[in-house]
Amino acid sequence: METDTDLAPAVESILEAARERPGGDEVVDVDARSLPDAVARAEADGRVPVIAEVKPTSPTADGTRDDDPVELAEAMVEGGATAISVLTEPSHFGGSTESLTRIREAVDVPVLRKDFVLREEQLDAVAADLLLLIVRFLEPETLADLVAAARERGFQPLVEVHDRAELETALEAGAEIIGVNNRDLARLEVDLETFESVAPEVPDDVTLIAESGVSSPADVRQMRAAGADALLVGSAIMDHGAGDSDVTENTRRLVEAEDDET
Ligand SMILES: O=P(O)(O)OC[C@@H](O)[C@@H](O)c1c[nH]c2ccccc12
Numbered sequence: 449m450e451t452d453t454d455l456a457p458a459v460e461s462i463l464e465a466a467r468e469r470p471g472g473d474e475v476v477d478v479d480a481r482s483l484p485d486a487v488a489r490a491e492a493d494g495r496v497p498v499i500a501e502v503k504p505t506s507p508t509a510d511g512t513r514d515d516d517p518v519e520l521a522e523a524m525v526e527g528g529a530t531a532i533s534v535l536t537e538p539s540h541f542g543g544s545t546e547s548l549t550r551i552r553e554a555v556d557v558p559v560l561r562k563d564f565v566l567r568e569e570q571l572d573a574v575a576a577d578l579l580l581l582i583v584r585f586l587e588p589e590t591l592a593d594l595v596a597a598a599r600e601r602g603f604q605p606l607v608e609v610h611d612r613a614e615l616e617t618a619l620e621a622g623a624e625i626i627g628v629n630n631r632d633l634a635r636l637e638v639d640l641e642t643f644e645s646v647a648p649e650v651p652d653d654v655t656l657i658a659e660s661g662v663s664s665p666a667d668v669r670q671m672r673a674a675g676a677d678a679l680l681v682g683s684a685i686m687d688h689g690a691g692d693s694d695v696t697e698n699t700r701r702l703v704e705a706e707d708d709e710t
Pocket residue numbers: 501503562563608629659660661662680681682683684
């Protein structure tokens with residue numbers, strides 16, 4: 449783990465809030481919907497596997513969408529989303545664990561809990577199919593412990609990396625689902641070449657996800673050509689600046705990105 453002083457101020461503030469956040473009262477026990485199976489089903493019916501993210505706002509968003517999170521998630525599934533990612537971080541992303549629970553009841557695709565989990569008891573804040581763990585913010589031993597603790601509870605851990613060194617750490621921790629974040633948490637800037645530089649090092653049996661900065665069908669094709677099994681897309685689907693933008697259409701455009709490749 450690198451020191452927090454290397455991080456953008458917004459990220460330091462997110463981490464400060466995350467350190468304070470309590471865990472759940474009881475150890476959760478999840479019967480998870482499989483992400484690899486959902487990805488295979490999407491491929492079988494010619495959909496690009498898109499994990500669409502319910503993110504009411506973020507430190508880099510143009511505004512806030514206060515639509516009902518369940519309606520947003522249903523609209524994403526309607527547009528062909530393979531899975532739904534839900535920000536549960538309350539103070540910087542407008543998320544909540546309640547939204548995740550309601551969404552998971554309403555849709556039948558896998559649901560990812562997107563948060564800044566630093567300690568084991570924070571795994572118990574809410575049940576979800578997948579759980580994000582970010583290499584940058586965890587000591588390697590803590591990461592390995594959290595991967596194991598997440599699996600014991602039934603979660604599929606999605607381990608997020610930003611470079612090849614972090615990929616090594618993720619693999620050593622036993623990660624089977626890995627996301628490469630194109631957004632640099634030190635500067636909050638997006639560069640799709642991040643995924644392109646890390647992907648060739650990822651073993652074939654890993655489910656590999658390109659995260660952040662995918663906004664057009666051309667970006668989808670670029671990430672797929674570089675080896676992405678699935679894409680995690682928030683901003684381009686939520687379209688924060690245009691409050692009434694059609695989330696189903698925004699999802700469908702990306703899901704169908706490989707249809708017109710002639
Ligand atoms: O909105 P974008 O650029 O499509 O990015 C989505 C997702 O990758 C991003 O929200 C994200 C990636 N890793 C995170 C960790 C915490 C919070 C958010 C994230």
